[in-house]
Amino acid sequence: MPAARRAPLGLLALGAMVGAAAILPAAYLVVVIAGDLSAALEVAFSSRALETLLRTAALTAAVVVASVAIALPIGWLTVRTDLPGRRLWTVLCTLPLVIPSYVGAYLLVAALGPNGMLQEALGVDRLPSIYGFTGAWLVLTLFTYPLVLIPLRATLRRIDPQLEDAARAMGRGPLEVFRTVVLPQLWPVLAAGSLLVALFTISDFGAVSILRFQSFTAEIYVAYQSSFDRVAAAALGAVLVVAMLALLLVSSRVRSSRRIHRLGPGTLRPTQPYRLGRWRWPALGFCSLIVLVAFVLPVGVLIYWASKGISTGSTSLHTVAALGGNSLLIAVWAAALGAVAALVVAALAVRYPSAATRAIERLAHGGYALPGILAALGLVFFSTRAVPALYQTIALLVFAITIHYLPLAIGPIASSLVQLSPRIEEAARGMGRGPAEVFRTITIPLARGGMMAGAALVFLHAMKELTVTLILSPIGFKTLATDIWTQTTYGFYEASAIPALVLLAVAAIPVYLLSEQGAAPS
């Protein structure tokens, strides 16, 4: 590894700005905690907080393991084998990401819950309970595993096949080649994807509350909704931030311990796909099962409800179109801003590793572990005091959502930079180009795949975002997600199905692009 170089000052300054912006919600926690330190410490170090933290950690670990267990075979099957319909499976297996966790949870209850559709269809008296750990684990896994799958596929496609060929030539079997040659190259991207799944799991509130799992975020909501105790809520939020930092540390250890990029020329020899032979049937069965449970089933329930909703005439398509426009407006801006900000952070962390750039990368993750209510209140606190003119404007809303979901974009961009040899950039420098020019002409174009992926992930989550939008949007501004919330608050599920389907359809566009990203040109 070449000795670490000093980051260009301009880039460093930009990175510091991004880090400072992203840390605002966490800074708010500090302000509140400082107001009553002893009470905050008592809550943060209570045995109840510890128990809840352990329970949440167990859930998070289970979701991460299951997500990798689903994503790894699907990624390998769709990239490296002759699985029939690879393109289609790629899109279908990425689509569950468009389903918001709260929608996924109530759909799961409707489908698999007590006296739900499955039980009716089977005509049995009782099914195993889906509430508690099992249900939360199932829903969070099924709707977040694509966060591992997407970057994994991109990496699998870029892996140099010559290593594998060499290993095979030396007589190793396919499984052994996978274990000794392919898997080690996948650790960084698996770590990055798992980090996103883990952070999503610890910050989720929608799914766990519907499925009655007492997670850490549920505890934070109890602090707000029951006791209106902002100090307790902030103290618990701070515990989440610390947990997030620990996760980040583990993830970056894994990433930096394995540094892999091709040294050869810039062209990849097309890989020879593995022939599945008879194994194609279990492979197809596995993919079908996942798609059935994580996509076909929930969308089927929504379409059924929507048909009932249309027949009762409760939904105006004109309204839904306007809501969709608002959702798009926020999501596109957040995605564009998020990709640019994440590029700055990722380029600093990957290309110019130092204490300062690592700190910036960690700061940039500041808000993602926090549940929406804390992220929103942090910005309420700072913007009403510092920039009242921007309070509850589109600009502030986009800013809030961008910093909240920034880590989603950092991962894929960092992965694409890790795989891109710094020697190309060094060569350009050697030919007399300035750092800014190299960044513009070499780094950005070569990291474009990662930037597109990062932008798409931010877009998706911004489309689904609820709590921050309710509090920070301009007054009267409604999105598809807020409309779904309005309808489901009183149990009007049929009425919520149409905005939910429109949300899914719009969110499917970037998912399609994401899955195309990994598709080899034929």
Add this chain to the structure above:
Amino acid sequence: MAESVTQRKRLLAALLFLAAVLLGGCGFSTEDSGGGSNEPETEGITLYSGRIPAAIGPAVDMYEAKEDRDVQVRFAETADLAATLVEEGDASPADVFFAQEPGAIAAVAEAGLLAKLPKDIVDMVPARYRDPEGRWVGVTGRARVIAYNRDVVEESELPRSPFGLTAPRWKDRVGWSPASSSMQEYVTALRARYGEDRTRQWLEEMVDNGAVSFPDNVTIRDAIAKGEIDVGLINHYYVAQAIAAEGSGYPVAVYFPPGGLGSLMLLTSVGVLESSDRKPEALAFVRSLLSGQSQAFLTSSSKEYPLAKGVEPDPSLSVPIAKIPVSDSSLVDLEELQGTIELMKESGAL
């Protein structure tokens, strides 16, 4: 080469998409085209509402039409809005806060953010339905009831009060929502009436008897309708709404337990922000909410109890309002609430 052409096409598509959104965004749709929320350039007032549009829409429309003023409404969870108001402090753009749950408005009042209401408004509501210091008034009331599946349970089988739900025959059949503020209010009232020990005993017996925890009233109601559980402790009007939507075949019915604190009245309430620079308009809005016509709008479809003096509840509400107890203090005391939460956590309910 083919690769770079498709990439260029993709980039072009992305740019077009972006342009379309940005153009569309220039005229983003909100209910009003009112400008920045801090400049009093419109005649309107800003309402933070913990109640959904369907619940308050007609009452707001009536005020707008009558007074020829705009009401801009921010809808969100009541507790989230209360927390937001506390963080906003004096800089809040809100003029009026309409809370769905009782604790939230007390928290905002406690933070010193609500203005004292004038006597004429306070006098529109009986003393037991308002803040003794006059910072907020109740608007409508929701009774805590036992909801039951009438295909499975006869009304005559139901106990005289929720204390009876700890009997063995109700094992694993009862749903409740310990995390919801309405349930917590009920427990607070139990503590005030029957003391810590009796309340703790009831909570523990409920837990031992397999009471199923749901996140809120709606999910309990739906679980009863699906036969997941047979009875549940909820607010009365959720059932009225479902019957209105599903028709008379809806299997869930409500029962007002006559004994003890059987059916406690919980208030939705309204207050005016001290920081409002449009107090006269805000107060006019509160008066309007308490007018006979508004009270009818607010309660006709939801079957809530109107709280303004001289307004009669919907005839389908067979239990007279005077028969339904309000918590002994009739009010929400935050320290009491804290004690309730402790008790519920200790007894394993929460």
